[in-house]
Amino acid sequence: MNPDIKNDIKNKDREPGSERSVRASDGMTASPAPQFTELRVLHVEDNEMDAALVAEALRKGGFSISVVVVQTEAEFEEQLRAHRPDVVIADYNLPQWKGMEALEVLRRGGLDIPLILVSGALGDVTAVECIKKGATDYVLKDGLARLPEAVRRALQEKHLLGLRRQAEEELARKAEELARSNAELEQFAYIASHDLQEPLRMVASYTQLLGERYRGKLDENADKYIGYASEGAIRMQTLIQDLLAFSRVGRKNSTSRRVDCDAEMAEVMMSMDLAMRESGARVTYAALPVVWADRSRMAQLFQNLIGNAIKFRGKDAPEISVQAEKVGSQWLFSVSDNGIGIEPQYAENIFVVFRRLHTRAEYPGNGIGLAICKKIVEHHGGKIWVESERGHGSTFKFTLPSEAETDRVI
Numbered sequence: 001m002n003p004d005i006k007n008d009i010k011n012k013d014r015e016p017g018s019e020r021s022v023r024a025s026d027g028m029t030a031s032p033a034p035q036f037t038e039l040r041v042l043h044v045e046d047n048e049m050d051a052a053l054v055a056e057a058l059r060k061g062g063f064s065i066s067v068v069v070v071q072t073e074a075e076f077e078e079q080l081r082a083h084r085p086d087v088v089i090a091d092y093n094l095p096q097w098k099g100m101e102a103l104e105v106l107r108r109g110g111l112d113i114p115l116i117l118v119s120g121a122l123g124d125v126t127a128v129e130c131i132k133k134g135a136t137d138y139v140l141k142d143g144l145a146r147l148p149e150a151v152r153r154a155l156q157e158k159h160l161l162g163l164r165r166q167a168e169e170e171l172a173r174k175a176e177e178l179a180r181s182n183a184e185l186e187q188f189a190y191i192a193s194h195d196l197q198e199p200l201r202m203v204a205s206y207t208q209l210l211g212e213r214y215r216g217k218l219d220e221n222a223d224k225y226i227g228y229a230s231e232g233a234i235r236m237q238t239l240i241q242d243l244l245a246f247s248r249v250g251r252k253n254s255t256s257r258r259v260d261c262d263a264e265m266a267e268v269m270m271s272m273d274l275a276m277r278e279s280g281a282r283v284t285y286a287a288l289p290v291v292w293a294d295r296s297r298m299a300q301l302f303q304n305l306i307g308n309a310i311k312f313r314g315k316d317a318p319e320i321s322v323q324a325e326k327v328g329s330q331w332l333f334s335v336s337d338n339g340i341g342i343e344p345q346y347a348e349n350i351f352v353v354f355r356r357l358h359t360r361a362e363y364p365g366n367g368i369g370l371a372i373c374k375k376i377v378e379h380h381g382g383k384i385w386v387e388s389e390r391g392h393g394s395t396f397k398f399t400l401p402s403e404a405e406t407d408r409v410i
């Protein structure tokens with residue numbers, strides 16, 4: 001054994017051949033591993049000479065080290081706690097124990113410490129097996145010059161793995177926080193809109209009553225003001241009902257089942273018959289798929305999109321086409337019209353609650369329809385968007401997972 005190392009053996013009062021501690025930091029050279037002033041090594045080895053050679057190789061490779069050498073599982077466990085190593089180096093074959101079993105001990109203790117095997121001879125197959133089982137690397141005893149590099153790489157990998165885990169945990173925490181705050185917000189919107197209805201009903205009915213009882217009995221301005229107040233209250237009632245409808249989408253009462261979109265469209269057509277006849281609209285659809293969805297929400301989705309295509313029509317009678325095609329594991333639906341179109345810069349805005357591009361005098365509505373469509377589609381695991389140019393009609397597109405995919409989504 002190297003005399004420098006021998007002189008430094010600690011725990012001299014212990015049984016010979018049990019645990020030995022070796023300090024080899026005296027020969028510190030040029031470039032130690034950046035994050036360690038002293039690398040703590042736990043070495044599983046029965047041969048003193050081999051232990052000394054390993055320490056020597058690390059020292060030569062630029063590490064300042066503190067090494068504890070152990071031979072048995074009990075010693076290993078004890079030193080894991082006492083020494084808290086940065087790296088474990090283990091001889092593959094020991095008389096009483098196997099180096100790979102040290103991995104089990106690390107795993108049991110939930111310790112993420114790299115383990116490098118050092119062996120006189122390790123066939124390729126065994127080496128691959130060991131790496132698969134979790135050893136970080138292996139070095140042959142007659143190639144110890146490679147050991148410092150193997151240690152550096154192992155430490156670097158551990159560092160990167162730590163960073164990745166940290167980033168993943170952070171991401172998971174943020175996602176959870178976002179989901180919670182969204183749920184709270186939805187709950188708030190639901191409760192607020194629900195509870196506001198009652199006092200608002202009072203305001204609306206009493207202003208209406210005032211209007212009816214005192215029309216012509218006060219001065220002209222009073223009639224006008226009461227009229228404004230009454231209109232405002234009624235309008236607020238509609239907004240609150242819309243908000244409530246919006247916040248109800250995706251609440252627990254929705255049930256998913258197989259929905260034949262062709263059959264659903266036929267029903268939507270019947271319910272929209274009057275609007276279609278008044279506007280002279282022609283709606284074509286064929287071979288729409290069966291999807292796994294909430295039936296009434298699907299009807300609402302088609303109805304909102306077709307209703308808009310009729311409402312925002314151009315000079316010609318509305319020509320509306322509903323189609324679907326399979327793209328990968330999704331159905332891609334499109335609802336296209338020949339209406340007034342949308343300027344591309346508003347393509348995202350129109351899906352936000354109460355966002356509209358026109359006054360109510362131009363086109364009636366509250367700006368909730370597309371927000372509801374977005375919520376329905378997203379609740380079913382899809383996406384919705386519009387492709388349009390002002391004056392050239394619009395095509396609303398949305399995706400829904402195909403039946404095979406839906407079990408995972410809904």
Ligand code: ADP
Pocket residue numbers: 308309310312337339340341342350351355356357358364365366367368369370371394
């Ligand atoms: P609303 O119809 O009550 O205005 P929506 O949320 O359904 O509310 O639509 C938001 C806005 O998107 C509409 O005000 C309109 O400007 C635009 N829009 C929606 N559908 C169409 C369409 N098919 N063609 C042109 N513009 C549309």
